[in-house]
Amino acid sequence: MTNTSSQPLAFDDIALATEAKQGDKGAFTELVNRYAQRVFRVARHITKNDQDAEDVLQDTFLKAYSRLGQFEGNAKFYTWIVRVAVNEALMRMRRGKNRVTVSLDQELETSDGAIQRELPAETESPEESLSRTELRESLTQAIDSLSEIYRPVFVLRDVEGLSTEETAEMLNLSLAAVKSRLLRARLQLRQKLRRFLKNDDRQEENHV
Amino acid sequence: MMTGKKKITCRDFLEHVSDYVDGAMAPDLRARLEAHLTNCPDCWVEFDETKMTVEIFQNVECHPLPSDVHDRLMATLEKHWNR
Numbered sequence: 001m002t003n004t005s006s007q008p009l010a011f012d013d014i015a016l017a018t019e020a021k022q023g024d025k026g027a028f029t030e031l032v033n034r035y036a037q038r039v040f041r042v043a044r045h046i047t048k049n050d051q052d053a054e055d056v057l058q059d060t061f062l063k064a065y066s067r068l069g070q071f072e073g074n075a076k077f078y079t080w081i082v083r084v085a086v087n088e089a090l091m092r093m094r095r096g097k098n099r100v101t102v103s104l105d106q107e108l109e110t111s112d113g114a115i116q117r118e119l120p121a122e123t124e125s126p127e128e129s130l131s132r133t134e135l136r137e138s139l140t141q142a143i144d145s146l147s148e149i150y151r152p153v154f155v156l157r158d159v160e161g162l163s164t165e166e167t168a169e170m171l172n173l174s175l176a177a178v179k180s181r182l183l184r185a186r187l188q189l190r191q192k193l194r195r196f197l198k199n200d201d202r203q204e205e206n207h208v
Numbered sequence: 209m210m211t212g213k214k215k216i217t218c219r220d221f222l223e224h225v226s227d228y229v230d231g232a233m234a235p236d237l238r239a240r241l242e243a244h245l246t247n248c249p250d251c252w253v254e255f256d257e258t259k260m261t262v263e264i265f266q267n268v269e270c271h272p273l274p275s276d277v278h279d280r281l282m283a284t285l286e287k288h289w290n291r
């Protein structure tokens with residue numbers, strides 16, 4: 001086999017899935033090694049809870065293994081397994097207590113005035129000026145603060161980099177709904193993360 | 209909603225800022241939004257900050273998989289396989 005491109009994975013995945021289908025556990029283990037991280041991240045973002053995320057991770061790979069026969073070689077394995085994970089995570093959320101959902105119109109407060117000061121240098125990227133851990137924590141908190149309406153859409157589109165179409169299909173939403181939820185999510189996160197963004201020379205928060 | 213070739217307002221721009229960041233729109237609408245953008249510093253900031261917000265998440269990996277979580281996953285699979 002020749003690996004000429006930097007993207008041999010999709011092809012590889014299908015080969016691995018085919019071998020796993022035929023009972024090769026080593027091949028399935030390789031798929032686990034490739035995708036457990038991303039499945040865990042999606043699950044954790046959606047459930048907002050480490051224990052739920054771990055349960056979703058386990059259920060996802062157990063289900064994936066028993067349903068390998070349904071995996072069509074023309075789909076991306078990653079998209080396929082994330083779909084299983086998203087369904088598991090959403091189901092777990094629904095089974096959970098009657099959660100109070102945040103009102104859609106609720107204004108999110110900005111978190112100015114704390115810890116970080118505005119970033120002075122134009123050329124400085126957020127990653128350079130903050131420790132990775134601190135930034136990661138802030139991003140996690142920001143995503144967790146999104147309502148359940150917006151969070152899954154944002155996670156699939158902007159964290160996992162899926163297309164609008166893939167996201168719509170996974171969440172059973174129209175394309176328009178994905179786009180409008182993504183817009184609201186991004187605007188809310190922008191408010192939350194304003195202190196990490198460079199341009200602080202504006203007076204008003206909002207000019208709608 | 210915008211109909212016909214009505215002038216783009218700041219509100220219109222905000223409505224489309226997310227698609228604009230993604231580059232997902234008809235070239236005609238894109239051109240009209242661009243025209244507004246060059247004349248409206250407020251919307252330019254909206255655009256720039258939204259774009260940075262998206263980028264920040266793309267560049268930082270949240271929730272690294274703890275190794276014990278990975279180990280327990282493999283143990284669960286092994287158990288399933290050996291049943």
Ligand SMILES: [Zn+2]
Nearest residue numbers: 217218248251
């Ligand atoms: Zn404007």
